[in-house]
Amino acid sequence: MNTFRRMMLCCFALISSGCGTTNPDIVPDNSQLAVRQLQTRHYDTLDTKLTMRSVVATLQDLGFIIDVADPDLGLVTGTRLHDYTMRMTVTVAQKSDDRVSVRANARINETGISDPRTYQDFFVVLDKAMFLTLNQVD
Amino acid sequence: MNTVSARLLPVAIFALLASSGCATNKIPDDALRLTESSLEVRAIQTRRFAVKSHVDIMNATISALQDMEYNIDALDKSLGVITASKVSDADSPSDKTGRIMLDLLCGVGGTSCNSYATRDDKYAVSMTMVVLPSLEAKGEYMTRITLQRALISKAGTITNLQRIDDAGTYSEIFARLSKSLFLKENLE
Numbered sequence: 022m023n024t025f026r027r028m029m030l031c032c033f034a035l036i037s038s039g040c041g042t043t044n045p046d047i048v049p050d051n052s053q054l055a056v057r058q059l060q061t062r063h064y065d066t067l068d069t070k071l072t073m074r075s076v077v078a079t080l081q082d083l084g085f086i087i088d089v090a091d092p093d094l095g096l097v098t099g100t101r102l103h104d105y106t107m108r109m110t111v112t113v114a115q116k117s118d119d120r121v122s123v124r125a126n127a128r129i130n131e132t133g134i135s136d137p138r139t140y141q142d143f144f145v146v147l148d149k150a151m152f153l154t155l156n157q158v159d
Numbered sequence: 160m161n162t163v164s165a166r167l168l169p170v171a172i173f174a175l176l177a178s179s180g181c182a183t184n185k186i187p188d189d190a191l192r193l194t195e196s197s198l199e200v201r202a203i204q205t206r207r208f209a210v211k212s213h214v215d216i217m218n219a220t221i222s223a224l225q226d227m228e229y230n231i232d233a234l235d236k237s238l239g240v241i242t243a244s245k246v247s248d249a250d251s252p253s254d255k256t257g258r259i260m261l262d263l264l265c266g267v268g269g270t271s272c273n274s275y276a277t278r279d280d281k282y283a284v285s286m287t288m289v290v291l292p293s294l295e296a297k298g299e300y301m302t303r304i305t306l307q308r309a310l311i312s313k314a315g316t317i318t319n320l321q322r323i324d325d326a327g328t329y330s331e332i333f334a335r336l337s338k339s340l341f342l343k344e345n346l347e
Contacts, residue, residue, distance in 0.1 A: 073238060086286065092235060102308070102320035159303075
């Protein structure tokens with residue numbers, strides 16, 4: 022194989038390797054189940070209403086402005102402008118009589134966050150807010 | 160191209176692929192961590208008011224936001240969330256004069272600073288107020304405010320993003336809310 026053909030093959034490999042999916046800007050190349058697992062925690066301490074109150078307080082603790090809040094759908098979204106733009110969507114769902122799930126996902130500027138530590142940090146702050154709500158502290 | 164270069168070519172391309180990959184921006188380590196002053200900031204952002212009903216304090220809050228020339232973007236009564244925003248002027252006469260002088264000096268020096276054309280133009284301010292029955296004091300309502308703003312230049316670019324933690328600003332907003340509650344109770 023001559024050098025020209027090798028270069029052509031390498032260029033083709035470069036172009037066709039891409040990043041997994043056809044349109045990574047529309048559908049990211051990730052595992053749905055893995056993403057859900059790292060973005061979700063379950064709580065059996067507070068009901069949906071008080072969990073949502075704690076979620077709003079958590080977002081405020083972290084300096085977010087609330088963009089959308091819908092208690093019927095258990096949805097809260099927020100934006101934070103602080104050196105960078107960060108957007109978060111948090112959903113709260115009743116899973117059983119005494120079990121509530123909270124799922125959070127976040128983006129910084131144009132990048133989706135898949136780092137588990139960032140979500141751990143969020144849930145640490147939420148745990149504190151849930152504790153304060155449980156103990157009836159504003 | 161000699162034989163050695165031809166052999167190294169795929170290696171070089173592999174190195175390029177590996178280094179470019181699908182690289183993502185670095186996420187700040189403290190992106191979702193509380194700062195040391197979080198509790199202090201929370202206290203600055205929170206006040207309790209003794210009001211007859213949730214509707215009364217929600218209405219008074221909306222009126223106070225209207226007084227401060229905000230538009231309501233999102234509202235949910237049961238969660239007590241009110242989000243409002245406004246765009247205000249960030250263009251100051253002293254800044255304008257300073258930048259004209261700077262451009263003149265640059266012109267004399269033979270360079271172009273383009274400082275006047277890229278001066279600060281407006282602030283986009285957003286505020287969330289959460290108004291809920293207090294968990295600590297029965298018959299009172301807890302109000303918590305968070306504020307942030309973006310500074311936008313004449314060129315349309317965002318030059319600064321900041322959350323506002325300044326106690327004086329929050330005190331002024333709470334003073335407006337107190338006045339709004341007073342007016343509602345006594346004049347409406």
